[in-house]
């Protein structure tokens with residue numbers, strides 16, 4: 201009998217996890233097609249290569265011989281068309297490539313919002329290996345790049361600011377919201393990070409939108425104009441980091457139904473039989489609880505890959521990501537979130553905020569008013585245990601149980617025990633006052 205051929209477009213965390221798990225479960229033929237790099241690498245660690253903490257090869261979790269040993273075929277090529285009637289892909293070279301089952305795991309691209317000058321030399325995003333190479337070329341030091349302007353105050357923008365700062369390149373950072381990442385973070389945390397970014401000598405401009413990117417006669421960036429003030433900031437590099445969106449342009453003429461991303465059901469099936477989508481490019485038709493329909497985070501790509509491997513190997517499984525969590529780092533301050541903490545507590549919910557006197561550590565909890573059910577926590581500068589919060593969310597613990605037992609969640613009891621008493625005391629005092 202002919203071996204089933206599974207073709208995966210994209211060799212990121214979603215595609216590679218899927219391939220590994222199919223191989224664990226079956227003998228199917230598997231091909232991973234990707235245009236960006238021959239081998240899988242950790243996208244989340246791109247910044248450390250520029251900062252000199254790692255070399256490119258350190259980003260590759262598997263040795264180069266791993267792929268052959270596990271019979272995972274790799275093809276470095278760009279897919280330009282998907283013909284689902286004939287079950288064939290067209291590659292940029294013109295080659296046609298057949299599949300029995302197709303998995304789209306093609307990730308995200310940087311957003312651009314039609315700004316004048318956005319395609320000029322010197323404008324880049326921070327998503328791909330090629331972006332990193334371009335950054336190295338355009339901003340090797342502060343002689344070649346005298347100033348960079350970053351547009352878009354999210355997780356990738358702050359990483360880019362940190363990267364440039366390590367090479368002493370002055371940075372102006374335009375953030376549309378009144379405080380950093382304030383469309384996601386409540387005011388208190390957003391202000392804490394504003395201060396921290398400024399402590400690192402970043403010229404942070406809040407409530408500031410990009411109007412246009414100015415170029416010289418050679419079409420190279422020479423500055424940006426800020427919409428609110430008409431101020432022109434001279435610069436050699438513009439980092440566009442106003443979020444990412446699914447990388448689905450090459451599917452626009454296919455029969456696969458798209459919205460922002462590739463629309464999928466809970467089994468990660470698209471509108472076309474034998475075609476699936478996972479990772480950053482997949483969009484749930486029916487979002488799961490409060491989760492975004494497109495989840496552009498590392499661990500959900502991995503979970504979708506693991507789940508779909510089961511389905512493709514005869515054990516149909518729904519994607520069930522569990523409770524929301526995430527983590528990141530803003531210069532020196534680590535951030536974790538478990539459950540849901542909204543910028544403002546929703547109707548019927550309230551919150552508790554504690555900040556250490558050094559202004560670099562805080563926790564913010566949201567909970568239901570009547571039942572006092574714990575809904576979520578943000579922590580900055582204090583590392584807490586994922587499994588403990590996952591358990592409390594599943595058990596629908598009250599905020600009182602969470603605060604009283606905070607020590608169970610301590611990642612490093614020795615280091616953090618002295619904050620705990622203070623947090624409990626502040627919580628009790630506030631509760632007594634209500």
Ligand SMILES: Cc1cc2nc3c(=O)[nH]c(=O)nc-3n(C[C@H](O)[C@H](O)[C@H](O)COP(=O)(O)OP(=O)(O)OC[C@H]3O[C@@H](n4cnc5c(N)ncnc54)[C@H](O)[C@@H]3O)c2cc1C
Nearest residue numbers: 210212213214234235236278279306307479480496497498
């Ligand atoms: C700088 C940065 C930092 C991040 N930090 C974090 C973090 O700290 N925590 C976190 O949870 N998430 C983080 N993320 C997000 C996380 O990296 C992504 O969610 C994850 O990598 C997505 O994986 P994926 O497998 O869906 O797609 P990708 O890793 O994007 O892989 C898709 C691949 O498909 C290729 N491809 C696309 N179209 C085609 C085509 N037509 N033909 C051939 N190949 C194609 C792409 O070139 C790419 O190589 C970060 C992202 C960036 C950019």
